[in-house]
Amino acid sequence: MYSKLQYISQGETTEKQLYNIHQALDAGCNWVQMRFKNQTQKDAFTLAEAVKPLCEKYIANFIVNDDLHLTKEIDADGVHLGLTDTKIEEARAFLGTSKVIGGTANTFEDIENHVKNGCDYIGLGPFRFTATKKKLSPILGLSGYFDILQKLKKNKIEIPVYAIGGITLRDVSPLMETGIHGIAVSGIITESEEKENLIQQLNEKLYANIIV
Numbered sequence: 001m002y003s004k005l006q007y008i009s010q011g012e013t014t015e016k017q018l019y020n021i022h023q024a025l026d027a028g029c030n031w032v033q034m035r036f037k038n039q040t041q042k043d044a045f046t047l048a049e050a051v052k053p054l055c056e057k058y059i060a061n062f063i064v065n066d067d068l069h070l071t072k073e074i075d076a077d078g079v080h081l082g083l084t085d086t087k088i089e090e091a092r093a094f095l096g097t098s099k100v101i102g103g104t105a106n107t108f109e110d111i112e113n114h115v116k117n118g119c120d121y122i123g124l125g126p127f128r129f130t131a132t133k134k135k136l137s138p139i140l141g142l143s144g145y146f147d148i149l150q151k152l153k154k155n156k157i158e159i160p161v162y163a164i165g166g167i168t169l170r171d172v173s174p175l176m177e178t179g180i181h182g183i184a185v186s187g188i189i190t191e192s193e194e195k196e197n198l199i200q201q202l203n204e205k206l207y208a209n210i211i212v
């Protein structure tokens with residue numbers, strides 16, 4: 001089963017991205033999505049080439065945002081695709097069954113389609129406004145998650161759902177109560193001055209109801 005915490009990287013340069021990813025791994029993240037927007041293919045490749053062995057060293061999953069070809073070229077663990085990116089069924093045909101494919105959703109119908117098309121997990125959002133991403137879909141809020149997760153249960157649709165968008169520590173427990181599997185966060189980890197402590201607290205809340 002996938003970890004309940006996914007770190008989405010930030011940084012305007014290759015160096016800053018690598019620094020942020022290294023810091024997140026060092027502080028205990030074991031799932032990284034490399035999100036490096038508006039870059040040349042060369043820079044994205046250079047970064048991915050450095051992130052891959054780093055994630056291997058920390059025994060962390062490494063997925064790439066948007067770029068199917070880079071995912072294959074670098075042999076990353078998978079890719080995350082949005083509603084306007086390559087279609088999930090095309091990605092599955094291209095990458096095969098061994099790679100993780102995550103898909104963005106904003107509605108119950110988006111999730112239904114993704115499941116039919118062979119998606120492995122869902123990034124459902126945005127939870128609230130965030131400056132990390134431009135052109136946000138409609139904000140869901142807690143009630144949006146509650147309604148969608150209830151509908152999934154009613155329709156016996158089972159797929160790990162990650163909440164995303166402006167999530168802070170105090171949002172985690174109420175979000176988990178809606179039935180989501182975990183969270184995908186960028187800002188709170190990147191900007192934290194006490195990353196190890198924050199990640200520990202996030203994980204305590206994310207895994208609070210797991211009996212070992």
Ligand SMILES: Cc1ncc(COP(=O)(O)OP(=O)(O)O)c(N)n1
Nearest residue numbers: 080081082083104123124133164184
């Ligand atoms: C886990 C997760 N969920 C949603 C997104 C958003 O993807 P997308 O809508 O394609 O937006 P960009 O991240 O590409 O700007 C995500 N990246 N990760």
Ligand SMILES: Cc1ncsc1CCOP(=O)(O)O
Nearest residue numbers: 130132133165166185186187
């Ligand atoms: C990539 C993405 N997609 C929807 S919200 C978002 C940004 C998540 O980052 P943050 O945790 O900083 O709001």
Ligand SMILES: [Mg+2]
Nearest residue numbers: 066081082085
């Ligand atoms: Mg995208």
